[in-house]
Amino acid sequence: MSSFLTYTAIVLVASPGLAAGISGGIGRLPAMGWNSWNEYACDISEGVFLETGELMVSLGLRDLGYEYVNIDDCWSDKEKRRDEETKRIVVDSEKFPRGISHVADEIHKLGLKVGIYSDAGTLTCGGYEGSLGYEDIDAATWAEWGIDYLKYDNCNVPPEWADEYPYDPALTSNPVPPRGYDYARSNTSVRFSRMRDALQRQSQPIQYSLCVWGHAHVERWGHETGHSWRMWGDILPQWAGRAGFSWGIMPIVNQAARHWEDSSFWGHNDWDMLEVGNGDLTFEENRSHFALWAALKSPLIIGTPLKGIDEKVLGILSNKELIDFNQDTHYSDSARPFGLEGPVPPTADNTAHPPSHWVGISVKGIHVFLLNTGAEEAVLAVEFDRTPGLNKQRVYLVHDMWTGEDLGVFLDGFALSVKAHDTAALRFTTPQGNHPDANWAPREPRRSEGGD
Numbered sequence: 001m002s003s004f005l006t007y008t009a010i011v012l013v014a015s016p017g018l019a020a021g022i023s024g025g026i027g028r029l030p031a032m033g034w035n036s037w038n039e040y041a042c043d044i045s046e047g048v049f050l051e052t053g054e055l056m057v058s059l060g061l062r063d064l065g066y067e068y069v070n071i072d073d074c075w076s077d078k079e080k081r082r083d084e085e086t087k088r089i090v091v092d093s094e095k096f097p098r099g100i101s102h103v104a105d106e107i108h109k110l111g112l113k114v115g116i117y118s119d120a121g122t123l124t125c126g127g128y129e130g131s132l133g134y135e136d137i138d139a140a141t142w143a144e145w146g147i148d149y150l151k152y153d154n155c156n157v158p159p160e161w162a163d164e165y166p167y168d169p170a171l172t173s174n175p176v177p178p179r180g181y182d183y184a185r186s187n188t189s190v191r192f193s194r195m196r197d198a199l200q201r202q203s204q205p206i207q208y209s210l211c212v213w214g215h216a217h218v219e220r221w222g223h224e225t226g227h228s229w230r231m232w233g234d235i236l237p238q239w240a241g242r243a244g245f246s247w248g249i250m251p252i253v254n255q256a257a258r259h260w261e262d263s264s265f266w267g268h269n270d271w272d273m274l275e276v277g278n279g280d281l282t283f284e285e286n287r288s289h290f291a292l293w294a295a296l297k298s299p300l301i302i303g304t305p306l307k308g309i310d311e312k313v314l315g316i317l318s319n320k321e322l323i324d325f326n327q328d329t330h331y332s333d334s335a336r337p338f339g340l341e342g343p344v345p346p347t348a349d350n351t352a353h354p355p356s357h358w359v360g361i362s363v364k365g366i367h368v369f370l371l372n373t374g375a376e377e378a379v380l381a382v383e384f385d386r387t388p389g390l391n392k393q394r395v396y397l398v399h400d401m402w403t404g405e406d407l408g409v410f411l412d413g414f415a416l417s418v419k420a421h422d423t424a425a426l427r428f429t430t431p432q433g434n435h436p437d438a439n440w441a442p443r444e445p446r447r448s449e450g451g452d
Contacts, residue, residue, distance in 0.1 A: 026207050027227030029327050030268045031149065031299040033068025033115065034061075038237070038273055038303030042074035042126060045095045046103055049114075053107045055306035059314060062112060064323055066302065068149050068207075069107050070115030073126040075100065081129045088141050089118075089129050104146035115149030115207075116142055120191040121156035130156060132191060139198035142206065152195055152226075153211040154188070161187045169214040169255065170233055170347070188216035189225065196225050209270065209299070219259055223267040228299050231259055232347075235272035237279025239421060242349045249275075249289050250373060254354040255347040256296050257337045261443055263297045265332040270299050277304030277313035284422035286316050287402070288371060291423040294322040295335035295358055295369050321401040322425060328362045335360030335369055336442040338388050356380060359388050359442065365429040366390060366436055367401070372418040380424065381415040389440045390428060397433060401425035 034052055036044050053069050056062045077090040091100055100116065107114040118138060119130035131138045131152075142150065163186045165177035183189060192210050199206045208226040212218045213233055222229035232255045234246040241248050252271050263269045271293060276286045293300060302317060337344065337355035344355065357380070358369040366389040370380040385392030398407045398414050402425055407416075409431045418424050430436050 026205050027267075028265050029329070030297050031068060031207060031209070031228060031301065032064075032066045032323075032327070033070055033113070033149070033300075034066065034302040034306070035068075035070040035072055035115070035151070035273050037072035038235075038275055038278055039305050040072075044071065044074060046098065049103050050106055052306055053110045053112050056112060057110050059306060059309070060318065061302075061306075062110070064318055064320060065327055066300070068113050068115050068301070070117070070149055070151060070301065071100070071103070072117045072151065073124050073153075074128060075117065076128045078128050082134075087134060087137050089131075089134075089138060099145075100147075101145040104148075108146060113148035114146065115151060116145075116147045117151045117153065119153040119155050120195065120212075121154065121161075122158055123156040125153050125155035127156075131195065132158075132161070135194045135198035136201070139195065139202055139206070143202035143204035146204065147206055148204075149207040149209065150195070150199065151209045151211055152192065154213060154215065157191070161191060163187050163216055167216055169231070172346070183217040184221035184224070186216040188212065188218075189221050192225050211270075214255075219262040219269070222262075223264075227266065228268040228270040230270045230272060231255065231262075232271065235275055237275035237281050239281070239285050240352065249281075249285065249292075250354060251347050251349065251352040253292055253371070254344065254352040256292075256298075256334075257344040257354050258347070260296065260334045260336045263332070263334050268297055268299060269334070271296060273299075273301040273303040274317075275303055276316055277309065282421060283312060284419050286313060288421055288423040290316050290319070291322055291369060291401075291425050292358075292371065294319075294326040295360055295367070295425075297326055297332070297334045300326060319402065321404065321427070324364070325360065325362050325367060325401075330363050331361050331441065333360065333442040335367065336388070339386060357382075357387075361389060361441060362427075363438075364435070365399075365427045366440070368424075368426045368428065370416070370418055370424040370426070372420060372422055375420050377417055377419050379415050379417050381413060382426070383413040385412075388442065389437060391437075394436065395431055396428040396436065397431050399427040399429065401427055 077092045080090040104114045121130045121132050123130045165175045167174045210226040210229040214231040218229045232252050236246045236248050238248040240250045276290050335358040337358050339357045353373045356371050360367045368382050372378050384390040395411045397409050
């Protein structure tokens with residue numbers, strides 16, 4: 001047994017939601033899968049999705065829980081838009097010569113599910129046909145095709161659907177509504193609820209992902225509307241900063257620290273699709289990105305090409321211990337930041353340095369995630385008497401979730417060196433490997449609604 005003061009391990013590698021009956025039994029845990037947008041944008045085709053499905057199987061991702069192959073924007077015919085008689089959206093016959101239903105059939109044969117994209121406006125963000133005013137027609141069409149998942153965006157909203165008191169979390173000021181105003185009655189909520197109702201009228205269960213960017217305080221009504229909801233702008237494959245409506249990882253994590261309590265079973269904050277393996281992210285930045293998304297109980301939707309994927313990137317995406325934390329069937333809470341001096345500051349462009357210390361719980365133990373936001377390697381400490389869920393009077397076996405190895409038994413505290421922009425993922429148990437406190441929760445009382 002080692003004391004905190006005498007031993008430092010050095011790392012060389014770097015709310016209730018929709019009720020089960022209403023939701024069709026889907027969406028209790030964060031969704032896992034793959035989406036085309038981050039890498040392919042509009043350059044998609046039938047072959048991209050069929051090949052991706054096969055790779056999800058052969059690379060072992062399906063067996064780890066990744067199940068959705070999601071078609072993002074640009075799948076429809078931009079000129080024909082809707083059939084004159086049926087009013088159904090017309091599929092781009094060059095990209096999908098055998099139709100979306102053929103893709104769904106082939107994906108299902110692989111033991112996977114398939115997703116589609118639309119928008120709660122007149123047009124999608126890419127200028128393709130939206131679903132506002134056609135919710136029942138589109139929901140029935142997707143159900144007939146065998147669609148299992150809908151990502152529903154928030155572009156091109158006509159003036160008559162504007163909110164009386166709009167709220168955008170990325171703005172420094174928003175109109176202040178009168179006392180008692182309910183954002184669940186906003187036009188934004190109504191637009192997304194209309195599609196919820198249309199989906200629920202279908203016999204095919206379809207997981208519903210609200211791509212609403214945190215507008216209209218979706219965290220207040222998302223649980224009654226969908227299975228997950230975007231809480232911020234689009235993600236970029238970069239560590240910090242922003243470009244227009246898109247943001248780097250650090251600003252998003254900072255915003256997540258302000259809303260960690262808003263997720264639970266059946267409803268999840270969505271911090272956007274994974275950029276692991278994209279752009280100029282370093283190995284350590286990729287690790288932090290994945291570890292924190294897993295810890296935050298965000299959907300884990302891969303956004304990098306699987307063909308020729310780098311083995312190190314695949315290793316990050318395949319980390320079973322982090323996936324198990326994200327998919328824990330007993331504890332719904334996201335990891336929470338701790339050790340803060342005051343509240344998490346508002347999210348800014350280049351100045352966001354989110355909390356370094358996060359703690360959560362799973363059926364396997366108490367977990368601590370240590371994020372080094374700095375540009376240099378640094379020693380980060382876990383002092384047991386200052387860590388929620390731990391106790392100064394006890395000793396703990398510390399386990400590295402990245403390597404799968406035990407680091408030793410420690411008294412009083414533990415510290416380790418974390419590379420720049422890396423995140424250490426640790427599990428604390430009794431010296432015998434048992435759960436140290438199965439009744440503790442990041443949020444009290446713990447939400448435990450719903451069954452498996």
